[in-house]
Amino acid sequence: MWQYQAPLRDMQFVLEHWLQAPAAWAELPAFTDLDLPLAMQVLEEAARFSSAVLAPLNARGDRQGCRWQDGEVGTPEGFAAAYQAYVQGGWPALACAPAHGGQGLPQLLDAVLQEMLYASNHGWAMYTGIAHGAYLCLHAHAPQPLRDRYLPAIVSGEMLPTMCLTEPQAGSDVGLLRCRAEPQDDGSYRLSGSKLFISGGEHDLTENILHLVLARLPDAPAGTRGISLFLVPKRLDDGTRNGVRCDGIEHKMGINGSATCSLSFQGAQGWLIGEPNRGLAALFVMMNSARLHVGLQGLGHAEAAWQNASDYARERRQMRAPGRPEGVAAASVDPIHYHPAMRLTLLRLRTVSQGLRVVGYWGAHLLDQAEHANSEPGRQQATRLAGLLTPVIKAFFTDQGFHLASEALQVFGGYGYIGEYGIEQTLRDSRIAMIYEGSNEIQANDLLLRKVLGDDGVALGELLVLVEQEAAAGGRYANPLSALSAKLRVLVKGIFAHTEGDHEYPYRIAGDFLHLLGWALLAYAWARSARLANALLAEDPWYQEKLDSAAFFFSYLLPEVELRIARIDAARAPLAFLD
Structure with missing residues (x-):
């Protein structure tokens, strides 16, 4: 019963009129070849992929979940094939630099794509959602040999990255983490320790996985001032398995199609990203992108909840409504979307969802301006505004995504509480976004x-x-x-x-x-x-x-x-x- 169709007309309104993005692109050398028709052609293809490939896997992925056996993880039926279709469509490369095989399109278009992916299948999109942030982090802070080796692999979709921060005793307070990194004579490091709640820490979508891991050097000061960032691949260049093992997966309230893993690093070989003891500064490049994407999860849930509640309210007939639009004939029972209580809920769903879309896309547009604006003052102001909006987008959007999903479930009445109609999955899936990524x-x-x-x-x-x-x-x-x-x-x-x-x-x-x-x-x-x-x-x-x-x-x-x-x-x- 659950469905999703990308609201392309509203997306175009935000891009074309509210943001006036095509005019801004025309003034930026990086995007002079991009106009609105091309942008909408890209988004129409993304909409087809989301509705035809991902949305049909959403309920199945929730029911099947992931399977763990002897350190290996299998994703739900159809997830791996959907990922191959995603790669063949060139979607991992959308907002990455042409120098690494990317398409060089704005982060704004990537934000629109992310909304579609999360709205259609949050569990599946967890595997790809961190990739662009990891790309930005490595691009900004990795040594040149690592950039040359791994950036094209991320852009092509050959490898998927993870972000390994949390430990059993170190959640929000990352200064408590204990994972250790010992320097080696060849310039690499050996990492030992445990991480948990790692999204996509092990899966069957790609042969290799790139773990971005926070750890401490032997002489590191205590607290957050002593944290470094390392790149630790699942497989080394000679094909051998690195010392990273998945010890199990979590059984969760939602996003069951996403493998949430416990990882143990057993002398795993890795390489330093950025400066020693400044891992958080390097990782924040990734975190800012991740927090924008998590906010878009809230938008995606709100949009999907609105669409499905609206469709159901037009079909479900109960009682005579106290007020009808002019020209609507009297009936013994009316669609519930005529009833004032339901109209109030549906209008709230529509109005907040579309308002969130404006603010979320504006945040992504500011990131493009922060990187590409023609003047330094323009870049600095865009950076400040993007920084101000980021925590609002992450927290306010995800809060609204959960509460709007709950209000949408109320439209379905008792049917909303059972799995057949899908809205209860949206409610369960949406709750995690208020917790992770800060x-x-x-x-x-x-x-x-x-x-x-x-x-x-x-x-x-x-x-x-x-x-x-x-x-x-x-x-x-x-x-x-x-x-x-x-x-x-x-x-x-x-x-x-x-x-x-x-x-x-x-x-x-x-x-x-x-x-x-x-x-x-x-x-x-x-x-x-x-x-x-x-x-x-x-x-x-x-x-x-x-x-x-x-x-x-x-x-x-x-x-x-x-x-x-x-x-x-x-x-x-x-x-x-x-x-």
């Missing part, structure tokens, strides 16, 4: 403590200038948008002042602040969407839906801002300690 609580701390207070509010000020420029452009929602920006400026000034006498205060309010900024970004997204859609309505009635969604947002969802502001103000009272 829990949402850590993202909130990162946003407020590092990206706002630690930045003296520079990046946030630049964001608010953009919001105020949109308000100045006019449109139906200019006044509420302008008022929102003014409230945020006053609030942040108060946070700075109160933090001086209460250093725990920002930690108490970080979660609410992140959600406040998430809703503010949706307000910005919908105010601009409405202004653009209103100008286009005369040529295409499709844009009326945009106006309807914007009206719903500012009437029904914008009050979330006032709730978060009230909670931030209330949190000035000290928080009791627990014994």
Whole structure:
């Protein structure tokens, strides 16, 4: 019963009108050959792959799960063949440099692709999702011989990478990790220790797997200052098996098609990436990409939940609705999408999903500008804004993905609770995204403590200038948008002042602040969407839906801002300690 079709029309609206990406591409030497028709041709092919190849494997992968035996892992039926189709389609190479065999397309298009993959089959997409981040990490920090050897293999899809951080005693606090790396005479290292919760740590999609591993050198200082990053392949160049073993796989609440592995490194040969004791700095290149992709998982779940709940609500008939659109004949029972409670839920699903798409794609577009903008000030501002948006995209999107999936399940009633209709899998699969790649609580701390207070509010000020420029452009929602920006400026000034006498205060309010900024970004997204859609309505009635969604947002969802502001103000009272 579960299905997914990529919302290509809405994706095009964001690329063409909201972001005006084709005009930006034309000004960047790296993308001058890319225009909107070519971009949409790429995305149409991605949509076909997602709906025809991946979506039919989603429920099967959940039911079958992965199989572990004697250190080897088998993925669900059809996963390996789907990966070969993915490789043959050239998808691993999409946003990688031509020098390594890549297509050199923007990260923005890769973000659209990632939304499709996660919406259609989250479990399968876990194997490929980390690849681009690993590519960026090695490209930025690996010695030239390692770049020459392994970057083309990642780009071609010959090898899939992993990220090996977590240990039994070291989850969010990576400074507690114990994995050791001993230097060898030939310049390599021998790694020993255990890692767990490693997505794709062992599988049958590729013959070789590239593990990016955090470990300590013998003379490393304690804590995060003593962590180095190493590349440890499953197989060495002579074909022999390296000292890496999968000791088992986890039995999980969701994403059962993804092999979540415990790995033991038994004198495994590896090579240093970046500088000694600066592994986290090197890995953050990968983490920023990973956190954007995890945020897109939340968007994918929200979109899939909206599509399936909407289809079901049009078919399911229960009772007479108290209000019908004009021209709809009276009936003894009506489709439930006419009932006010269901309309409210469905409008929330549609409006939040499409708003998240705008903000998520904007984050990816900023990454392209941070790398390719023609001026250094332009690159720096894009870097600051992308850094500000990243924790919001990761945490706010995944929170919304889970809660919207839960609301969608309610549309199905009792049928939603059973496996046949698929929405319960979406709910289960979506929950993990709030935890991994830095829990949402850590993202909130990162946003407020590092990206706002630690930045003296520079990046946030630049964001608010953009919001105020949109308000100045006019449109139906200019006044509420302008008022929102003014409230945020006053609030942040108060946070700075109160933090001086209460250093725990920002930690108490970080979660609410992140959600406040998430809703503010949706307000910005919908105010601009409405202004653009209103100008286009005369040529295409499709844009009326945009106006309807914007009206719903500012009437029904914008009050979330006032709730978060009230909670931030209330949190000035000290928080009791627990014994």
